[in-house]
Amino acid sequence: MMKKRIRQWAALCAAVGIAGSAVMGCGSSAPKPDAGSGQTSREAADGTGTGSGGGAHIGIIFTEAGLGGNSFNDLALEGVKKAAADYGITYDEVEPKSVSDEEIIQDEMAASGDYDLIICVGAEQVDALTNVASTYPEQRFALLDATSDLPNVASYSCKEQEGAFLAGALAALAKKEAIDSKMGDGRTIGFIGGVDNPLINRFAAGYQAGARYIEPEMNVLIDYAGGFNDPTTAKTIANTFVEKGADVIFHAAGASGMGMFQAAEEKGFVAIGVNLNQNSIAPDFIMASMLKKLDSCAYHAIASVVEGTYTGENQMLGLSDGGVDVTVEESNIKVTDDMLARLEELKQKNPLFADFKAVQDGNVYCTTNNFFQKSTAIGDFMEDLNKIFQNTDTEEAGYLKKLR
Numbered sequence: 001m002m003k004k005r006i007r008q009w010a011a012l013c014a015a016v017g018i019a020g021s022a023v024m025g026c027g028s029s030a031p032k033p034d035a036g037s038g039q040t041s042r043e044a045a046d047g048t049g050t051g052s053g054g055g056a057h058i059g060i061i062f063t064e065a066g067l068g069g070n071s072f073n074d075l076a077l078e079g080v081k082k083a084a085a086d087y088g089i090t091y092d093e094v095e096p097k098s099v100s101d102e103e104i105i106q107d108e109m110a111a112s113g114d115y116d117l118i119i120c121v122g123a124e125q126v127d128a129l130t131n132v133a134s135t136y137p138e139q140r141f142a143l144l145d146a147t148s149d150l151p152n153v154a155s156y157s158c159k160e161q162e163g164a165f166l167a168g169a170l171a172a173l174a175k176k177e178a179i180d181s182k183m184g185d186g187r188t189i190g191f192i193g194g195v196d197n198p199l200i201n202r203f204a205a206g207y208q209a210g211a212r213y214i215e216p217e218m219n220v221l222i223d224y225a226g227g228f229n230d231p232t233t234a235k236t237i238a239n240t241f242v243e244k245g246a247d248v249i250f251h252a253a254g255a256s257g258m259g260m261f262q263a264a265e266e267k268g269f270v271a272i273g274v275n276l277n278q279n280s281i282a283p284d285f286i287m288a289s290m291l292k293k294l295d296s297c298a299y300h301a302i303a304s305v306v307e308g309t310y311t312g313e314n315q316m317l318g319l320s321d322g323g324v325d326v327t328v329e330e331s332n333i334k335v336t337d338d339m340l341a342r343l344e345e346l347k348q349k350n351p352l353f354a355d356f357k358a359v360q361d362g363n364v365y366c367t368t369n370n371f372f373q374k375s376t377a378i379g380d381f382m383e384d385l386n387k388i389f390q391n392t393d394t395e396e397a398g399y400l401k402k403l404r
Contacts, residue, residue, distance in 0.1 A: 056306050058083070058091040059115040060298070061105050063122040065229050066095040071254050072275045072294050076121050076144055079298030087306050103128030110136040117142055117305045119298060123199060129153065140310055142301035144294050145199070147314045154304065155314040156297035160199065160252070161206030162350060163290045163324030166343055167272050168210025170288055170326060171248040172218055173339045174270070180287070180333050182268050183247045190221040190241035192260055194228040194253040203252035203274075203290075210346075221246055224253075231259030238263035248272065250290070261286065270333065279331040287333040291325045293317065319350045 060080055062073040073095075080091050092109075096102045102125050109118050110132055118139065120129050123146035133141050133150045140152055147155040171189050174180070191207050193200035204222050211218040221241050225234040234256040238249055242263070249264070250272035251257035257274065264271040264285040273279060273289035296317060304310040317323020326343065328335045 056087065056089040056116045056302070057114060058089055058117050058119065058302055058305075059109045060091060060093050060119040061102060061109070061121065061125065062093070062095050063124055063228075064096050064098055064102070065254050066097075068255070071228075072145060072292060073121055075276050075292070075294045076119070076298045078276075079295035080119070080302065082295065083299050083302040083306075087302065089302060089306065099124050099128075103132060106132040107135070110139045113139075116140065117302060117310075119144060119301060121294070122146060123197075140305060140312075142298070144297050144301075151312040153312050154301055154310060156294075156301060157314070157316050158292050158294070158297070158323040159316055159318030160202040160292060160324065161209075162318045163292060163326060164203045164206030164250070164252070165210035165213070166319075166324075166326040166346060167250050167288065167290045168207035168212075168220075169214050169346055170210075170328075170335070170339065170343060171207075171250065171270075171272065172211040172214035173342060174287060174333075174335065175248065176215065177336060177339060179336060179339075180270060182270050182285075184245075186245045186247065187215060187217055188219045188221065188241075188245040188247070190223075190238070190246035190249040192234050192237050192241075192249060192251040192253050192257070193222070193224045194256055195226060196224045200224070200252055203250075207250055213346075219245075225256040225259075228254030228256055230256045231262070233259070235259030235263045238269075239267060242267045242269055248287070250274070252290075277327050277330060279327070279329065283330060283332040285333075287331055287335065288326050288328045291327055293323050293325070296322055319347055 058080060060076065062076070065071055065073060067073050067077065077093065080093070083089055084091060092115075094105050096105055102120070106118065106120065106125070106128055109115055119142045121144045126143070126146050126148060129141060129143060129148060130150065133139070133148070133153050137152055141148075141150075141154070143153050143155045145157055147157060168189075175183050175185075175187075175189070178185070189211060191204050193204055204220075208218075208220040208222075211220055221244060223237045223241075225237065227233075234251065234253050236259075238260045241249055246269065248270045249260060251260045252274045253260070254275075257278075258281075261271055261273075261278075261282050263269075265282055269285070271282070271286045273281070273286050275292045275294070276289065277291065278289045279286045297315075300315075301310075319325070328340070
């Protein structure tokens with residue numbers, strides 16, 4: 001059995017200090033049905049786990065950051081657990097200790113033939129998955145928070161910029177309303193990313209755009225921890241932001257964000273969490289969390305296998321289909337009803353722009369904070385527009401930033 005091999009592999013690797021443990025979730029040796037033809041009964045849909053998809057066996061491989069810290073690994077696992085409750089599926093979960101371990105685990109799982117679906121979490125698994133999925137074309141995979149063009153890999157990701165837009169709007173609204181004594185009357189907030197890459201920059205761009213939608217002159221400080229498991233660096237960045245006047249800081253830095261929360265408690269600023277609801281970690285200091293619902297992604301991937309609708313396509317979930325959101329639950333910082341109503345208005349407006357060709361093509365720009373109320377900038381601004389219309393490089397644009 002594959003589960004036995006995973007246990008043996010994990011024990012061996014742990015002994016030499018290079019690999020992580022394999023945690024078995026709801027393991028079963030029951031024979032697997034044809035998952036592609038499974039039908040969900042009413043009982044399974046009600047959460048009793050007695051549907052005809054109950055024999056489906058799922059494997060999930062997390063990123064090297066592992067579980068804990070309310071990260072997107074934890075969130076993905078929540079989706080698997082919900083599928084186990086609703087469909088009666090069984091699953092194995094593995095926490096690699098290094099990126100190099102991920103391909104070994106993927107290959108072991110695929111070679112076993114024991115899994116109806118193998119879920120791989122995170123962009124760091126893409127290279128390994130490209131090799132393994134090509135080697136095992138009959139094995140179905142799901143890739144969360146990244147994309148693949150292989151026909152046997154269903155990719156699920158979220159429109160981070162949409163959720164981050166709400167987080168930025170909430171930060172600006174909170175400062176305008178002065179809902180907490182930790183917020184001053186300045187116009188500076190901050191963002192800490194894990195690494196400087198297109199995915200994390202979607203968070204940054206959305207956060208910046210949302211804040212400036214509410215307060216056009218908002219100054220948004222942006223920096224990166226250099227990794228997703230470095231709370232010390234994130235704490236240092238947060239302290240630097242505070243020295244520069246930031247009193248609301250949002251992170252998209254995985255476990256590194258725990259350092260930002262520590263800084264919030266020590267320095268007395270307001271924080272915004274990410275992925276899961278992190279508000280309860282420090283409820284007097286964390287105002288809200290942007291929810292990136294990888295649990296929905298994992299759940300939908302499993303449901304597609306059980307219900308026979310699986311296809312190797314790329315799917316992006318945004319505000320309109322429940323892929324992202326913002327929550328203030330479990331925070332002791334009281335967001336007003338008027339502010340929540342304003343966020344709801346923004347959510348309702350979101351679908352109005354979804355069909356715009358510019359949005360679909362990714363040609364959406366926002367002005368930088370050094371443009372507003374500066375009449376001398378008009379000439380340079382026109383030059384920026386010309387670069388856009390001529391489809392030339394806009395990286396050097398002085399007053400327009402592309403939302404990625």
